[in-house]
Amino acid sequence: MDLPKDDRALSPHTGYTRAHWEAAADALLAAVAPYATEDHALYHFPGDRQSWSGRLSDGLEGYARTLLLAAFRRDETALERYADGLAAGVRGVWPRIEDRSQPLVEAASIALALRLTRPLLWDRLDDGVRQRAAAWLGDALTAEAWPCNWELFPVTVAGFLQEIGHEAEASRDAIDRGLERIEKWYVGDGWYTDGDGRKFDYYNGWAMHLYPVLHAWLAQDARLLDLYGGRLFRHLDDYARLFGGDGAPMHQGRSLTYRFATTAPLWLGALTGHTPLSPGETRRLASGALKYFLDRGAVDSRGLLTLGWHGPDSRVLQGYSGPASPYWASKGFLGLLLPPDHEVWTAAEEQGPAEREDAVTAIAAPNWLLQSTRSDGVVRLHNHGSEDARYDPYYTRLAYSTVTEPSASYDNSLIVGDDPSRTGIEPLGVGEGWAASRHRASSGARVTSVVLTRGAVEVRAFLVAGAEPGTPVRVTGWAARDGVRAELLPAVGLDDDLTGVTGQEATVFVALARLTAEQDPVPLKETVSVRSDGEGEVRVRWSDGPEVGVRLGDSGGGEWLSVAAGADE
Numbered sequence: 001m002d003l004p005k006d007d008r009a010l011s012p013h014t015g016y017t018r019a020h021w022e023a024a025a026d027a028l029l030a031a032v033a034p035y036a037t038e039d040h041a042l043y044h045f046p047g048d049r050q051s052w053s054g055r056l057s058d059g060l061e062g063y064a065r066t067l068l069l070a071a072f073r074r075d076e077t078a079l080e081r082y083a084d085g086l087a088a089g090v091r092g093v094w095p096r097i098e099d100r101s102q103p104l105v106e107a108a109s110i111a112l113a114l115r116l117t118r119p120l121l122w123d124r125l126d127d128g129v130r131q132r133a134a135a136w137l138g139d140a141l142t143a144e145a146w147p148c149n150w151e152l153f154p155v156t157v158a159g160f161l162q163e164i165g166h167e168a169e170a171s172r173d174a175i176d177r178g179l180e181r182i183e184k185w186y187v188g189d190g191w192y193t194d195g196d197g198r199k200f201d202y203y204n205g206w207a208m209h210l211y212p213v214l215h216a217w218l219a220q221d222a223r224l225l226d227l228y229g230g231r232l233f234r235h236l237d238d239y240a241r242l243f244g245g246d247g248a249p250m251h252q253g254r255s256l257t258y259r260f261a262t263t264a265p266l267w268l269g270a271l272t273g274h275t276p277l278s279p280g281e282t283r284r285l286a287s288g289a290l291k292y293f294l295d296r297g298a299v300d301s302r303g304l305l306t307l308g309w310h311g312p313d314s315r316v317l318q319g320y321s322g323p324a325s326p327y328w329a330s331k332g333f334l335g336l337l338l339p340p341d342h343e344v345w346t347a348a349e350e351q352g353p354a355e356r357e358d359a360v361t362a363i364a365a366p367n368w369l370l371q372s373t374r375s376d377g378v379v380r381l382h383n384h385g386s387e388d389a390r391y392d393p394y395y396t397r398l399a400y401s402t403v404t405e406p407s408a409s410y411d412n413s414l415i416v417g418d419d420p421s422r423t424g425i426e427p428l429g430v431g432e433g434w435a436a437s438r439h440r441a442s443s444g445a446r447v448t449s450v451v452l453t454r455g456a457v458e459v460r461a462f463l464v465a466g467a468e469p470g471t472p473v474r475v476t477g478w479a480a481r482d483g484v485r486a487e488l489l490p491a492v493g494l495d496d497d498l499t500g501v502t503g504q505e506a507t508v509f510v511a512l513a514r515l516t517a518e519q520d521p522v523p524l525k526e527t528v529s530v531r532s533d534g535e536g537e538v539r540v541r542w543s544d545g546p547e548v549g550v551r552l553g554d555s556g557g558g559e560w561l562s563v564a565a566g567a568d569e
Helices: 018-035 055-073 076-093 102-116 127-141 149-164 168-183 203-219 222-242 256-272 279-294 325-337
Strands: 186-188 359-363 368-373 378-383 399-401 414-416 423-431 434-440 446-454 457-465 472-475 485-492 499-501 507-516 528-532 537-542 547-553 560-565
Touching (some): 018 055, 055 325, 076 127, 102 203, 102 325, 149 203, 203 222, 256 279, 279 325, 368 434, 414 457, 434 560, 446 560, 457 537, 457 547
Antiparallel strands (some): 368 378, 414 472, 423 434, 434 446, 472 499
16 A cells, blocks of 8 residues: 655654545545446456355345445545445445344445435435435334344434424434434443343443534534533543554454554544544554554455455454455544644644553443553553453454454463353452452353452463362463563462362462563563462462452352452561
């Protein structure tokens, strides 16, 4: 991809400016153009991958998601092609929007793009085309959505249809219904779960916040913007901490092939004025993520976004991932709606949280503990509250980071017998330097897990109850990755190979872990000492800090936990 020369005066951390974002958008739009059908209604990208929705739906996905990019770029030449495609698509090329169908998803991108570019595209269409397009989109008003972020797709379509006066009452009903349904998934402090359960991931940013806030902003609805904008403001305070010093987003959750769509909520806060971040920090985080992926093979030799994370990688895909799925990365170009003279483009870049300080941040809603170290820019996420068994291993591991990815050999797990499962995760709390949870293995064993952190060091303590005496237990640590050091040492109840066995009663196991990119760190054994009475009490003394007491207990299902810093000997 041909980008402008870096500007290290304005952007000392990334070198990227608005010109880089514009050039990246232009290059992506130019690269997809040859893959449009003759009538421009479908975009079929090369490769043998097909989503479970089929080739026709995948072609619509290619149209809709790249249209969104053209809308953010306000590229009138490209928009003319998409206008032709719209006219052809609604004459019968596109599949109908039906209950829980992929066209419902793509209709939201199309409607949002039309709403954002109304004078440039919609208002220039023939009346007949507009009528057919409104009728095609109108099916989204009553289509049943999957009970998750999908509830916001009818809201997004309805916002546009209401604006143009098409089925105003039905549109208003769809907006009210969708916004009401997501309320039961709002858990506070700026966090949603993506449907029932405890599914916490990037869908918070690129769906649960994006659509309601954009709708409120475009509708100029002060009440809704105050509500949803306030939630976004609070969310961004945590969200900004999920990016590493190298620009990498946290490698956790599903749909990771959307890559720099992770920047959408950062831009959204600046666009609507609901952000705790400075303009320079916003651009640094967003540009850092874009640069991270462009530097690591996200775009192939044809200029197309690949299905993967860095380059092609089937491990991060789901059944719904089709050849055009990566183009939801278009959401990352939301910042181009801000004019060139906006301070988010003119301010000098400022450091992100992972670059400013060593920090341990407790996030109560998902029951996560974020651990970042300034010396290497690595951010680690200790997961004691997020779960979606459909997409294991991207939800069920004990920890994730910005420099590693889950492995097939069950990294960051406690394996009881030959059972590595971690389901029914129950958060037990998160506090200053610690997080805890409980889960059941499929074997029936009950596991209470606690992590304590300081700097880059972790103490991982487990209480295993309900297993047959003599059951082998194994603790695993971080997956190996070039450029980082992954360490794991036994502390209590484990041999040198990080294995132990359960006793007659509930049994304690403790390991020391560290993930660092430092070249010559202090030996792990010298950073912390651990002892246990073998009956549920663990004492942790940091070499440069206080002693912390952890009490774990089990009484046949009545487990308990307490963590206290500076406890008496």
